[in-house]
Amino acid sequence: MTNHYIDIRNSDCILIMGSNAAENHPISFKWVLRAKDQGAKVIHVDPRFTRTSAMADFHTSLRSGTDIAFLGGMIKYILDNNKYFDDYVHNYTNASFIVDEKFTFNDGLFSGYDPGKRKYDKSTWTIKVDSTGIPIKDPTLQNPRCVFQLLKAHYSRYDLEKVSSITGTPVEDLKAVYEMFSSTGVKDKAGTILYALGWTQHTVGAQNIRTMAIIQLLLGNIGICGGGVNALRGEPNVQGSTDQAILTHILPGYLKSPSASQTTLDEYLKKFTPKSSEPQSANWWQNTPKYTVSLLKAWYGDKATKENDFCYSFIPKVDDGQDATLLAMFDKMYNKQIKGLVVIGQNPACSTPNANKVRKAFAELDWMVHVNIFDNETPSFWKGPGVDSKKIKTEVFLLPAAASMEKEGSMSNSGRWVQWKYKAANPPGDALSAGDIVYRIMAKVKEIYKKERGTFPDPILNLQWNYADKKGMWDPVAVAKAVNGYFLEDVTIGEKTYKKGECVPSFALLQADGKTSSGNWLYCGSFTQDGTNLMARRKKDDPTGLGLYPQWSWCWPVNRRIIYNRASVDADGKPYNPKRPLLAWVDGKWAGDVPDGPWPPLTDQEKGKLPFIMKPDGVSSLFGPGMAEGPFPEHYEPLESPLSKNLMSAQLNNPAIRIFTGDIDKVANADPAFPYVCTTYTSTEHWCTGGSTRWQSWLTEAQPQAYVEISRELAEICGVKNGEMVKVESPRGQVECVAMVTTRFRPFKIGGQTIHQVGMTFNYGWLFPKDCGDSANLLTPTVGDANTMTPEYKAFMVNVKKI
């Protein structure tokens, strides 16, 4: 989230799209309803009418996988009707920047496409700069090559009728949503978006969010109270897991993963440290060397020296262009290229798409270590349906783990608030926290390497691994302090001297010379200099009255509760919205939230800085050349769609996605054998694959068995009555489940034809309870987003047959 949960209450218009917030983030609705009490409008856009829709002022449906068409229509509406926030668009976005004249867009493809590689050469997706490297701008926004005009031209094709024919949303509903939401494009109104996996889990997932980001920038809704682009994250600590880099493309704190071709630290830093000639740009990522060196110091301690590149060569590198994500991993495993697997708190046998492929892949392993509080379909795959356990060679180790209330540590919520929690009870039996388990395994690995050596033992032997308390147990406070970082020598910065061994109280103090350590620069400042844990704070003061609660827990970065908050004020530092002044420049100081940097407002030509400090040019990107499939989001059909032709262009699918072509990666597009759109989701009552909740009798009582929700109209076609058993089939598998015939799904009119959609939860698996049914992910395809490889769980094709 750019904002945070409590801030939802400050909104005037809440768009919930790609999310079923009421069911999957019940606490968020506490704040949605507070906003509603103040007169806010709540809009829910979703293929299905859910418990969220029931609470909304307005619900309309769209076919799964058509969000860019829906939102592209909103961009056109905003531009055509002058609903954008002029001052903000001019000053805080790259609307006025001039784009390279060789940049083109033609019938679904941007310039530079290589169909063989399914990749773009992005050399024309650039902003023109003058001789000093500063972007060339047209403040009148009239130049046909400026971003604003190109944006306008791009979305001119997204008229109401075209959008309606793609999404299936009635034209009058589109107009109603566009009108309601774009009414926030004024100084004293705020609109927010709550989204979740309903946007990310598409082959165009990242671009779904980009499209909304463009809308929020046009309306001036980013950096303000009640606004923002807000991802509701699933697990209580899923934000923490990405912050700490549980993904292949990043190191902790969103530093980039190094590739094999960056053989030295210098090459790595040169590649990933952005430069800017814009005089008023803070270009915060210019600090990349400080954060990278401090990270290496946290990992390798005294062994990391300037002479040995701070042990940069010890970090594993991906091959250039290598896909090291989840789908690629299972593909390799299926093709016998991976021998061992460690699974912690997951159930990929039910949670990963094309689960039949995954379950077969497990059989190619020599060993699997599974860390969990309960058994699930993953470690028990060898006794699953249709498996002859005598033929399975995989050795499985099940390690009992402590549940969340049985361990101490930090939890980072969607709003970046890092809250410290304490252990409520000891774990049962031999169970240990996941931290303890990982700690012990690595300690043992080090011991073995020390004894037996190996091909390249240095990275393991030199790794700093000193996180145990006096009893030899893994110490979460020691880890959190290492993540925050220490002064490794006495350091004088400005007037102040910091002593060796003290915590670094802000990332602004981190050094590139090896004198500081920090396991994650974004978390630097979670401890004070004297080692007080700010994440454990529980003070309920709210000096601004805006719900920022600055002394409740701690939030990254530097306890800033709403990021890009300098965009909430004009060039003089005056709040755009005097009713909700998040920041104000008063008597030469900032008052309110922690500002995005200490500099004075923009009118100070010498010291003032632009608000989007993480962007090299200091402004936000309406034109976003960092994306894999284009600087402007474009509608493409999901990999499996009911249509053989994209109604928007000649390009059916996202041209930059990876296509898996193995024998088990079957796809059926516009295939009469699989005529219905299907989407998957979760319910309030179960957690993900149900691996932890299906063992809870009060929850299985409430949601006992797998079901498919289908419209009355489709039920009639299939000859199915409510509550009868059906078989849902895709080219990859089939699932038997109960038909829930409902008025909450309705047929769509798409390109003149009637298209039916159904939906299933992925909460079930064969292990327990025995009659609950198997995973919906037996049906989903092996395909991911072009930027992130997040699987397309949300849109694929099935058939439904009565059993």
Next chain:
Amino acid sequence: MSNGKSILVDTSRCTACRGCQVACKQWNELPGTKTKQVGTYQNPQDLSSETWKLVRFAEGIKDNGKPFWYFFSDQCRHCLVPPCLDTIQGYTDGGALQDQATGAVLFTPKSKEAPFDEVRSSCPYNIPRKDEKTGVLKKCTLCLDRISNGRPPACVLSCPTGALVFGERDEILQMVDKRVEALKITYPKAKAIDADQVRVIYIVTDDPRKYHEHAAA
């Protein structure tokens, strides 16, 4: 004496998360029963001696062609003058009682001596259920054990949105009036159900029968 306690059930704030249904079972140590998916989110299908709080789901199409999905977190209303109490007491003295301080209506083990069908049909809201093993009648206790010790009922404590509110009856009645008035601007049919007769007062925004057959007396 004060006017006792009340619970407000504001269905316009209920997201049907069923935290209340589960919290009731947790506090009262009631088991999760074996259920089947029969084509609805509602489960168990009905109240029972082991389910005293049940979120009911009702769906359909509104006049404007849009779907509706109404949630009704059903439980004993703890009537000010409870007909079930009269019926049980008529057969067995001490089979039911009304707590003087709070107004909570309770069934005791002696309730097994009262004819169940008659007790059930005496209830305008179809709440009492019989434990088939012991014959004892069962239902919500208003968490008398909790509220007598200054704690809110388990269901109220679990509610994330403020759809359930517990407090002094007089204060709850004021809240009810205020909330109904506010809701009427958007929902002309908004009303409180039988507020002058029951302690558990439901606010609905549409015809109560669209929520549940026995929503109103």
